[in-house]
Amino acid sequence: MMKQNQGKGLTRRQLLSGSAKLGAAFIVGAGFVANPGVSWALEVKHLKPESMATLIQMARDIYPHDHVGDEFYAAAVKGYDTADNMETVEAGIAALNAAAVKAGHASYVGAGWERDRVDILRSMEDSAFFQTVRGGLVTGLYNQKAVWPLFGYEGESYSKGGYIDRGFDDINWI
């Protein structure tokens, strides 16, 4: 699928058809990025849908957790979809794709192996765009309360009376 797009990028028709897979996320319609396999979708108002899909893939490649679904990465970067951010983000994504093309790939998401995409990210690691996205993810991804259970983290405990009667010392293997 990626091969047919090589060097051309995605056409509008392909976007609308929903047949194009961009990284882990799918473009399912004008202004929407989604993964049809699960129940989430993100409406984009300012960024190009394929740019948002690229941003989601970039987020996953920066902080890859295979047990964390795309919706959490999408939630972490959706804040970039504003009129104020649009120009900077589109420029950043364009630079990312340009670096990918230079490395012999169709586009950033067109690089099939994470290893190849990480090499592209490493080449632009010092850029303001990369550092902004990475820095934002530290809170944007890991401070989502819905993500915490996926790591076992239990969050707030005062309302439950702490752990005095709920296993503060329940380790059984040491």
Next chain:
Amino acid sequence: MAAPFDKNDDSVVVIIGTGAGGGVLANELAQKGISVVALEAGARHLPQDFINDEWDSFGQLAWLDPRTTSGDWRVAKDFSGLPAWIVKSVGGTTQHWAGASLRFQKHEWKAKTTYGDVAGASLLDWPIDPDEMDPYYTKAEDKLGVTQTGGREALPGCNNYKVFEAGAKKLGYEQVHTGRMAINSKERDGELACQQTGFCFQGCKWGAKWSAGYRDIPAGEATGNLEVREKSHVARILHNDAGKVTGVEYFDADGNIQMQKARVVCVAGNSFESPRMLLNSASSMFPDGLANSSGQVGRNYMRHMTGSVYGVFDKPVKMWRGTTMAGIIQDEARHDPSRGFVGGYELETLALGLPFMAAFLDPGSWGREFTTALDSYENMAGMWIVGEDMPQETNRVTLNTDVKDQHGLPVVNVHFDDHPNDIAMRNHAYEQGAAIYDAVGATRTFPTPPYPSTHNLGTNRMSENARDGVVNKWGRTHDIPNLYVSDGSVFTTGAAENPTLTIVALAIRQADHLASEMSKGNL
């Protein structure tokens, strides 16, 4: 006269800051019948206000006014605008502290004599006889309700502690226990006992951990002798032609400048703000700032040699459950130069929640090496390293006149370079920390770099001779007889122990001194 006090009342003692130093001093003086106005930059946050959420609490309590950094310490790279993780609130950083309450070892009061000359270090002996501190330490322990002192029971060990203790014992460490903590192991005088909730750093919602904010300050206010003015940010300390301080100018909660007259001024704003206030108070009579004839104000900044070690295991630990700092290994706190450094360090368990672990495990890092560590968050155990760092004259707090705070006052730049002794000690501690976890089956360990500083010390240091420091053995500035410093900035050297108990003990001692001097007519 009972509180509140008139701004023209020049009989009051003005204390700037209400943390471990200022908050305790304010209460101790009020208990003695002395009139006190305490100016606090932060607002009042009580246990019911605290938030069991790392970032939300950080936004509520942390001192976030601008600061700048320089030097080779990694904090300057990772957190360039946040050199310290300290608190702006009534009670200061005692709202946030973990509660570890350790006495200095006797030899640590005499670091210069004990360690000898260390190249590049500006070591000095404290001008205090260690034996003189014993009764004050006892008073401080009783005030704070420190476990395993004064007949108080130890706290129980949580999961994180059990891993730590088992590893320590396999390595042959002997001084391993659940710590001497200012956290109630039993109900005490109507105060609750620890409920093993975690979130000690976010303020104890049970009030089971001692904080000046909800213990000493209300106790002082109840005497009628203490008035706390919240959201009052000091701009400068005023003086007369005789070279004595006369009052304090501050911005009130509405941003209007106010002036409070004073008989005595005690500066207790922690080791950045205290020297900043002295430097920002420069005048034609004191062009280099108040109490700075030695040029030592702001110098010899110490932050403790720190770092963390996290270990991942093949089974769950759930380190976030229970007391954040739940135990200690003290065997390495001794002075033993055969290890390749002078001074020593403590190892203390530490737990971070997932949000802060992501921010602090290896700041700036990304990719699978980083994320596979977090994938094992549930199976992680953690410890913090705290050891004596070397004072260096060039590690210093200076005014950065290019950057102004919300009141238009120059902010501080904090410059810090690690001393070779600090690096050697940190590397030793990283190895020992990893060995502790390896001994009980860790599959992976992480030597985690220092966080923004929580132990900020030494920028107005205590010295026998006026040329070597800023204050004398009572915290009285060498230059100005009615100007005192009452916080951790007076530390001559840092010792290996968490500093709060010593700050509290010194504040209790200073209160006795002030009362005595006032009754003699010397102040």
